Amino acid sequence: MTVNGTHLLEHIQTPAMIVSKGQVSFANVAAKSLLGGHIVGQDVRIAIRDPGAIDVILSDTGGAAKVKGLSVGGSVWEIDSHILSDDDRLISLYDLSVQVSVARAHADFVANASHELRTPLATILGYVETLLNPKAGGDEATRGKFLETIQHEALRMQSLVEDLMSLSRIEANKHEVPSDTVDMVTIARETAGEVRSGAKVEVTANCETALVLGDKAQLAQVIRNLIDNALKYGKADGTVQVNLEATDTGWVLIAVKDEGDGITPEHLPRLTERFYRADTSRSRAAGGTGLGLSIVKHIVERHRGRFDITSRPGGGATASMMLPLRRK
Numbered sequence: 001m002t003v004n005g006t007h008l009l010e011h012i013q014t015p016a017m018i019v020s021k022g023q024v025s026f027a028n029v030a031a032k033s034l035l036g037g038h039i040v041g042q043d044v045r046i047a048i049r050d051p052g053a054i055d056v057i058l059s060d061t062g063g064a065a066k067v068k069g070l071s072v073g074g075s076v077w078e079i080d081s082h083i084l085s086d087d088d089r090l091i092s093l094y095d096l097s098v099q100v101s102v103a104r105a106h107a108d109f110v111a112n113a114s115h116e117l118r119t120p121l122a123t124i125l126g127y128v129e130t131l132l133n134p135k136a137g138g139d140e141a142t143r144g145k146f147l148e149t150i151q152h153e154a155l156r157m158q159s160l161v162e163d164l165m166s167l168s169r170i171e172a173n174k175h176e177v178p179s180d181t182v183d184m185v186t187i188a189r190e191t192a193g194e195v196r197s198g199a200k201v202e203v204t205a206n207c208e209t210a211l212v213l214g215d216k217a218q219l220a221q222v223i224r225n226l227i228d229n230a231l232k233y234g235k236a237d238g239t240v241q242v243n244l245e246a247t248d249t250g251w252v253l254i255a256v257k258d259e260g261d262g263i264t265p266e267h268l269p270r271l272t273e274r275f276y277r278a279d280t281s282r283s284r285a286a287g288g289t290g291l292g293l294s295i296v297k298h299i300v301e302r303h304r305g306r307f308d309i310t311s312r313p314g315g316g317a318t319a320s321m322m323l324p325l326r327r328k
Contacts, residue, residue, distance in 0.1 A: 009026070009028040010028050010029060012028065012030070013030055014030060014092055014093065014094065015027075015028065015030040015031035015033075015034045015035070015092070015093040016028050016030070016031055016090065016091065016092045016093070017031050017039070017044075017047075017090075017091045018084075018088060018089070018090060018091075019044045019057055019088070019089040019091055020087055020088050020089075021087045022043060022044055022045070022058060023041065023042065023043055023044065024039045024040055024041065024042050024043075024044055024047050025040070025041075025088075026040065027039055027040050031093070034093065035047055035048070044057055044058075044091075048079075053079045056079060056081045057079070057081050057089055057091060058089075059081070060083075076095075076096045076097055077093045077094060077095055077096060078093070078094040078096050079091065079092070079093055079094075080092040080093075080094065112274065112275040112290075113160075113164060113275075116160055116275065116289070116290065117157060117160060117161075120153035120154070120156045120157045120160075121153075121157065123149065123150075123153045124150050124153050124154060124157075127146045127149055127150050128150065130146060131143060131146055131147075156289075159289050160289045160291070163289045163291040163292070163295065164291070166221070166291075166295055167274070167291055167294065167295055167298065170218070170295060170298045170299055170302065171298060173302070174298060174301065174302045176302075177213070177302070177303075177304065178213055178214045178215040178218075178302070178303060179213055180213065180214060180215065180216060181211055181212075181213060181326060182211070182212055182213070182214040182215075182216045182219055183209045183210060183211055184210040184211075184212055184219065184244060184252055184254060184323065185205050185207065185208065185209055185210050185244055186209070187216065187219055187220050187223055188203050188205070188223055188242050188244055188254065189203050190220070191220050191223040191224050191227065192223075192227065192242055194224070195227060195231065196231075199231055199240070200237075200238070200239040200240065201227060201231075201239070201240045201242060202239055202240070202241055202242065203242045203243075203244070204241070204242070204243050204244070205243070205244040205245070205246075206244070206245050206246060207244070207245075207246040207252075210244055210246045210252040210325065211325060211326045212252060212303070212323045212324065212325060212326055213303075213324075213326050214303050214323070215299075215302075215303075218299045218302070218303075219299070219303070221295065221299065222295075222296050222299050222300065222321065223242070223254070223256075225292045225293070225295060225296050226256040226296065226319045227240055227242065227256060228292070229256075229258075229292060229293070229319065230256050230257070230258035230260075230317075230319070231258070233258060233260045233261070233317070234258030234259050234260040234316065235258075235259045235260060238258065238259035238260070239259065240256065240257070240258055240259075241255075241256070241257040242254070242255070242256050243255045243257070246325065250324060250325050250327075251322045251323065251324055251325060252322070252323050252325055253320060253321075253322050254320065254321050254322075254323070255318050255319070255320040256318065256319045256320070257316060257317070257318040257319075258316045258317055258318075259316045260316050260317060261313065261314060261316075262311045262312050262313045262314050262315050262316055262317055263309070263311040263313075263317050264313055268309055268310075268311065271293050271309055272293045272294055272296070272297040272307070272309075273294065274290065274291055274294045275290040275291065276290065277290050293309075293319075296319075296321075300321045300323070303323055303324075304323075304324060305321050305322055305323040305324065306321065306322045307319075307320070307321045308320055308321075
């Protein structure tokens with residue numbers, strides 16, 4: 001397996017070894033980096049201390065055999081053994097860390113989504129069961145309170161389902177770069193005008209227009225989510241500031257600031273995780289699904305932008321995104 005004295009396996013990034021009569025006769029740079037340069041000339045049972053992997057390597061079975069779950073260097077690996085001759089084996093190692101991480105994230109997401117749906121559903125079923133019992137909840141005032149609770153929990157479930165569907169659609173087309181021309185100043189002003197009566201939202205900009213290549217509906221959803229968050233967690237009579245600034249470096253910065261209690265530093269890095277809440281009880285009471293900032297992050301990334309949240313206790317919070325301006 002050499003060309004002009006150079007071993008072909010040296011040109012691949014996958015850790016690979018040749019095992020001859022149970023000893024490592026060759027290891028490429030990737031394998032040495034993973035297992036150590038000393039493995040060449042060593043018994044394979046010492047180089048790879050995993051009984052399942054050793055059984056595969058030393059097996060007389062023809063073709064390729066695989067063992068998943070080999071733990072080396074803090075990662076999970078799959079080992080692939082090909083028989084080259086009676087005495088020689090080609091061993092390749094494939095890093096499964098990404099697949100394992102994705103699978104774990106998917107399992108966590110499903111578990112969290114199920115929990116978030118079961119909680120209001122259990123409340124709804126409990127109150128309906130009470131209302132159906134002629135001996136309980138008989139007076140109109142009690143029935144009215146029960147029905148209000150049922151409606152509140154049903155609307156909470158509806159919001160969660162809508163956010164789950166929205167997140168699914170965003171993830172499905174996250175690799176497609178939008179190509180429509182959108183004015184962020186117009187979107188910010190239109191979205192701020194949609195807020196509930198009595199809410200104070202001020203929009204300022206250092207430019208008349210800020211044109212980006214984007215998906216208008218998704219970018220409006222980002223502004224809407226950030227304003228809704230600022231209203232939920234800001235002061236009851238406070239003002240939400242939405243500021244747009246076009247820069248000379250070809251970006252537009254959109255910052256949404258509230259006048260709330262702020263967020264402690266340990267929560268900041270995790271705020272865009274799905275279902276993560278800095279204050280669980282307050283978030284649910286305010287009608288939050290735990291998906292709003294995750295949706296924002298995915299949309300901003302699809303638009304090749306950057307998203308960040310800064311805050312300090314007692315000083316409110318600022319959610320900001322930078323989007324590349326359309327080139328003229």
